[in-house]
Amino acid sequence: xxxxxxxxxxxxSLDFKEEARKESMDVAKVMIDDAIAExxxxxxxxxxxxxxxxxxxxxxxVGPNTFNVMQNIIDAVQHKCQSQGLTSRxxxxxxxxxxxxxxxxxxxxxxxxxxxxxxxxxxxxxxHGRLFPESSLHFVHSFYALHFLSEVPKELLNxxxxxxxxxxxxxxxxxDEVAHAYAAQFAEDMATFFDARAKELxxxxxxxxxxxxxxxxxxxxxxxxxxxxLGSSLMDMAKEGLISEAQVDLFxxxxxxxxxxxxxxxxxGNGCFRIEKMEIQNPRSGIDAPITGKSCVMQRxxxxxxxxxxxxxxxxxxxxxxxFSKKIDEVSNLMESQFQEGTQLSIVLKRI
Amino acid sequence: xxxxxxxxxxxxSLDFKEEARKESMDVAKVMIDDAIAExxxxxxxxxxxxxxxxxxxxxxxVGPNTFNVMQNIIDAVQHKCQSQGLTSRxxxxxxxxxxxxxxxxxxxxxxxxxxxxxxxxxxxxxxHGRLFPESSLHFVHSFYALHFLSEVPKELLNxxxxxxxxxxxxxxxxxDEVAHAYAAQFAEDMATFFDARAKELxxxxxxxxxxxxxxxxxxxxxxxxxxxxLGSSLMDMAKEGLISEAQVDLFxxxxxxxxxxxxxxxxxGNGCFRIEKMEIQNPRSGIDAPITGKSCVMQRxxxxxxxxxxxxxxxxxxxxxxxFSKKIDEVSNLMESQFQEGTQLSIVLKRI
Numbered sequence: 001x002x003x004x005x006x007x008x009x010x011x012x013s014l015d016f017k018e019e020a021r022k023e024s025m026d027v028a029k030v031m032i033d034d035a036i037a038e039x040x041x042x043x044x045x046x047x048x049x050x051x052x053x054x055x056x057x058x059x060x061x062v063g064p065n066t067f068n069v070m071q072n073i074i075d076a077v078q079h080k081c082q083s084q085g086l087t088s089r090x091x092x093x094x095x096x097x098x099x100x101x102x103x104x105x106x107x108x109x110x111x112x113x114x115x116x117x118x119x120x121x122x123x124x125x126x127x128h129g130r131l132f133p134e135s136s137l138h139f140v141h142s143f144y145a146l147h148f149l150s151e152v153p154k155e156l157l158n159x160x161x162x163x164x165x166x167x168x169x170x171x172x173x174x175x176d177e178v179a180h181a182y183a184a185q186f187a188e189d190m191a192t193f194f195d196a197r198a199k200e201l202x203x204x205x206x207x208x209x210x211x212x213x214x215x216x217x218x219x220x221x222x223x224x225x226x227x228x229x230l231g232s233s234l235m236d237m238a239k240e241g242l243i244s245e246a247q248v249d250l251f252x253x254x255x256x257x258x259x260x261x262x263x264x265x266x267x268x269g270n271g272c273f274r275i276e277k278m279e280i281q282n283p284r285s286g287i288d289a290p291i292t293g294k295s296c297v298m299q300r301x302x303x304x305x306x307x308x309x310x311x312x313x314x315x316x317x318x319x320x321x322x323x324f325s326k327k328i329d330e331v332s333n334l335m336e337s338q339f340q341e342g343t344q345l346s347i348v349l350k351r352i
Numbered sequence: 353x354x355x356x357x358x359x360x361x362x363x364x365s366l367d368f369k370e371e372a373r374k375e376s377m378d379v380a381k382v383m384i385d386d387a388i389a390e391x392x393x394x395x396x397x398x399x400x401x402x403x404x405x406x407x408x409x410x411x412x413x414v415g416p417n418t419f420n421v422m423q424n425i426i427d428a429v430q431h432k433c434q435s436q437g438l439t440s441r442x443x444x445x446x447x448x449x450x451x452x453x454x455x456x457x458x459x460x461x462x463x464x465x466x467x468x469x470x471x472x473x474x475x476x477x478x479x480h481g482r483l484f485p486e487s488s489l490h491f492v493h494s495f496y497a498l499h500f501l502s503e504v505p506k507e508l509l510n511x512x513x514x515x516x517x518x519x520x521x522x523x524x525x526x527x528d529e530v531a532h533a534y535a536a537q538f539a540e541d542m543a544t545f546f547d548a549r550a551k552e553l554x555x556x557x558x559x560x561x562x563x564x565x566x567x568x569x570x571x572x573x574x575x576x577x578x579x580x581x582l583g584s585s586l587m588d589m590a591k592e593g594l595i596s597e598a599q600v601d602l603f604x605x606x607x608x609x610x611x612x613x614x615x616x617x618x619x620x621g622n623g624c625f626r627i628e629k630m631e632i633q634n635p636r637s638g639i640d641a642p643i644t645g646k647s648c649v650m651q652r653x654x655x656x657x658x659x660x661x662x663x664x665x666x667x668x669x670x671x672x673x674x675x676f677s678k679k680i681d682e683v684s685n686l687m688e689s690q691f692q693e694g695t696q697l698s699i700v701l702k703r704i
Contacts, residue, residue, distance in 0.1 A: 052485035092485040096473060101461045109453045109476035119485055121448060121473040124461035133404035133444040133471055 059145020093118035153181035172224035198272035213345030280342035293325030411497020445470035505533035524576035550624035565697030585675035632694035645677030
């Protein structure tokens with residue numbers, strides 16, 4: 001997902017971001033392959049020889065992994081068509097790459113694989129609203145994008161509100177009102193997300209959502225630790241006079257990390273999708289390399305740098321991430337154990 | 353149509369380009385409105401309440417006129433649906449904005465009208481090949497884009513070929529072999545264009561093509577005069593040592609200006625479309641302002657500057673267009689009379 005200010009993301013960081021994403025994607029690939037093999041019934045779509053199978057990648061960002069995932073999905077669907085005896089009616093594929101309008105679509109378009117088994121299109125806009133015509137999609141995919149809120153809850157910035165988030169940049173370790181404001185914004189965003197997708201997906205269409213998560217709401221987590229390390233680094237810099245505390249008070253990360261229970265309630269509240277599978281996983285399982293401050297910076301800097309530069313100025317970024325790195329090193333053992341509890345939620349849904 | 357190097361087009365030039373396009377578009381709008389009112393039979397598409405009417409704008413470039421034309425098409429189709437009694441089944445609209453991958457889609461996407469009656473998508477790629485799934489489009493529009501060749505004919509650059517185009521930048525006033533090479537490239541490009549569109553348009557779908565043209569191939573024309581003025585300005589600069597003649601020898605404009613007769617033969621050769629209407633028009637009819645060198649530069653500089661800068665260097669551009677402007681002033685009376693014979697071809701085609 002683009003952060004709205006891609007200009008600050010340098011190529012080296014992007015490479016590392018892609019590498020970090022790859023670990024999570026390997027876990028997700030198995031989920032997608034299984035979903036298509038077990039849950040997608042191509043016969044239900046009544047394809048003719050002129051039909052199109054339409055796929056959307058919501059919050060696609062840029063980079064090769066976006067293309068790899070689409071290729072995987074198409075390979076799996078083609079295999080499913082064959083196994084269901086639709087060899088003469090295997091559809092053509094159209095892939096819609098969606099992200100907010102400030103995403104670098106120019107880069108996305110000039111890096112599309114020249115030999116691809118699909119017709120490509122870019123769709124600019126927020127997935128917290130309608131993006132596609134009614135009943136026009138057969139498969140929706142979203143990877144690490146749904147935790148982005150449509151906006152930071154307004155009450156966090158209001159000095160007179162009990163949710164005024166002074167001295168912090170997220171809801172972990174904050175008063176309950178802050179966490180409630182975040183949760184309410186997420187619930188509202190997800191309601192509009194599922195309403196829109198319910199319109200856009202054909203009946204029997206499949207949606208696979210991969211997103212950061214925690215086993216239970218309120219629990220200490222890797223995601224919370226990272227936010228805290230970043231927030232306290234900013235506060236240290238404020239105390240040293242490098243930035244102002246007022247600036248920190250007005251900065252809040254636009255992310256909310258959900259739980260399986262919360263997502264289940266949201267999906268059931270919508271009522272248009274059946275949960276075919278929901279799993280919380282550890283994307284680091286099988287990875288020997290330890291968590292270090294440096295590796296965390298490599299993974300997170302690309303996604304955070306734009307918004308931090310915009311709010312605090314580009315000149316603080318190097319210092320900030322150095323401090324962040326040191327703080328992560330101090331809690332890396334705790335993070336290792338938290339990863340084992342699961343940090344990535346995969347959900348397979350069928351439009352009913 | 354993007355020239356592949358949008359970075360050199362400044363905002364002021366684009367405004368003038370838009371103004372120039374507007375004159376031609378007013379003429380084209382009448383053609384489109386009539387085509388939809390008289391030739392589009394919405395009932396033939398068997399729309400249900402969940403159907404989508406898909407429109408493609410091929411070679412869309414950027415700028416407000418692109419959006420205005422799409423709005424006009426949708427207004428006309430909605431009106432037609434009502435007049436055909438399809439009020440309860442008026443489809444949703446999806447618009448595909450197509451241009452080559454180097455077009456500035458980021459600008460296109462961030463300038464989309466916020467309130468629009470359609471779902472927008474960008475499609476990067478050459479219209480000299482497939483861009484969309486089979487039978488997925490109901491209306492195709494292209495405005496001043498089809499005269500761009502997929503490439504400059506290779507023999508123009510070969511010193512040993514009779515089509516070696518020494519000292520000129522186009523086929524006007526060149527030996528016959530040069531004109532033949534251009535015509536052959538255009539015929540090849542149009543063959544692939546119509547083959548692709550025949551696949552992509554549904555039966556009874558409509559295609560409206562607006563393009564620069566001359567009444568008869570080989571005739572002296574406004575377009576030829578402009579190429580000659582530009583070419584001789586470059587040769588003047590070469591003689592003064594500001595650029596090298598060898599550079600001019602290797603530069604050829606990638607445009608071909610067709611005629612009604614030639615386009616009719618190409619369409620009939622394809623065999624998948626019926627010509628519902630074909631008219632050559634004077635887009636300047638009703639315009640009182642005289643043609644001047646300055647107005648020509650305003651209209652043409654945006655479209656040419658990128659490729660000229662790339663080949664000769666950005667430092668020659670101001671001088672070149674000053675010279676071009678002076679030469680146009682000398683032939684403006686001749687251009688006025690040539691405009692009256694028609695310089696814009698509008699074709700309405702139906703997929704049969």
